[in-house]
Amino acid sequence: EDKVVQxxxxxxxxxxxxxxxxxxxxxxxxxxxxxxxxxxxxxxxLFMLTSSGIEKKSGRLSSILDKKELFSxxxxxxxxxxxxxxxxxxxxxxNNRKLIWGLGTSLAVNP
Amino acid sequence: xxxxSQHPSWVICKSGTSVKIECRSLDFQATTMFWxxxxxxxxxxxxxxxxxxxxxxxxxxxEKDKFLINHxxxxxxxxxxxxxxxxxxxxxxxxxxxxxxxxxxxxxGTRLLVL
Numbered sequence: 001e002d003k004v005v006q007x008x009x010x011x012x013x014x015x016x017x018x019x020x021x022x023x024x025x026x027x028x029x030x031x032x033x034x035x036x037x038x039x040x041x042x043x044x045x046l047f048m049l050t051s052s053g054i055e056k057k058s059g060r061l062s063s064i065l066d067k068k069e070l071f072s073x074x075x076x077x078x079x080x081x082x083x084x085x086x087x088x089x090x091x092x093x094x095n096n097r098k099l100i101w102g103l104g105t106s107l108a109v110n111p
Numbered sequence: 112x113x114x115x116s117q118h119p120s121w122v123i124c125k126s127g128t129s130v131k132i133e134c135r136s137l138d139f140q141a142t143t144m145f146w147x148x149x150x151x152x153x154x155x156x157x158x159x160x161x162x163x164x165x166x167x168x169x170x171x172x173x174e175k176d177k178f179l180i181n182h183x184x185x186x187x188x189x190x191x192x193x194x195x196x197x198x199x200x201x202x203x204x205x206x207x208x209x210x211x212x213x214x215x216x217x218x219x220g221t222r223l224l225v226l
Contacts, residue, residue: 034212042115042204042217043155088154092212096160096168099145099212103154 002027006102021105023089024071031092033072038086079109115207117218132190132221134205140185141207149202161188195225
């Protein structure tokens with residue numbers, strides 16, 4: 001059975017800290033891995049990763065994929081209170097391009 | 112571009128009534144639309160995948176007679192929760208995709224409360 005596991009489930013840090021969120025997966029016919037940020041409403045797209053070892057970066061956020069070890073990490077440096085959200089990892093697998101979702105990591109950044 | 116709207120954003124109804132939720136892609140044509148359900152502090156649970164003009168594909172465990180999906184056009188899909196019960200109370204989110212998975216755009220969600 002395809003599955004995506006995120007860790008930790010919940011994290012509380014202080015502003016300025018650096019955090020690393022993990023996403024591991026076991027799927028058939030991997031196509032891509034996506035990271036989303038969900039605040040109060042709908043998830044917003046952060047990154048899509050398809051190749052191992054190539055870092056994607058956007059401001060203080062970066063992500064990388066390891067297809068050999070079947071995981072990805074999302075790094076946030078110099079965290080701000082506005083980074084508080086649920087971070088969701090999803091893996092696209094199979095021919096029907098369905099996304100398999102992890103449970104998410106709830107991040108709280110305290111001032 | 113790439114805006115997806117949902118209507119209504121909040122609905123409270125009595126047990127036994129049916130509720131229709133609309134999902135529209137406002138500025139693009141969506142090849143596929145998805146319906147998700149999300150419980151508090153949990154992840155998105157895919158309910159069904161909908162393609163215009165064809166029957167929706169439901170995930171295992173989702174009752175197709177209870178959650179009716181109609182995909183009338185490339186910009187509109189509707190989810191009807193029939194004979195709603197309190198356990199159907201949840202946050203329902205739709206998304207519309209126009210290409211690869213990175214082009215899946217989410218609506219703002221509809222919060223349903225069944226009394």
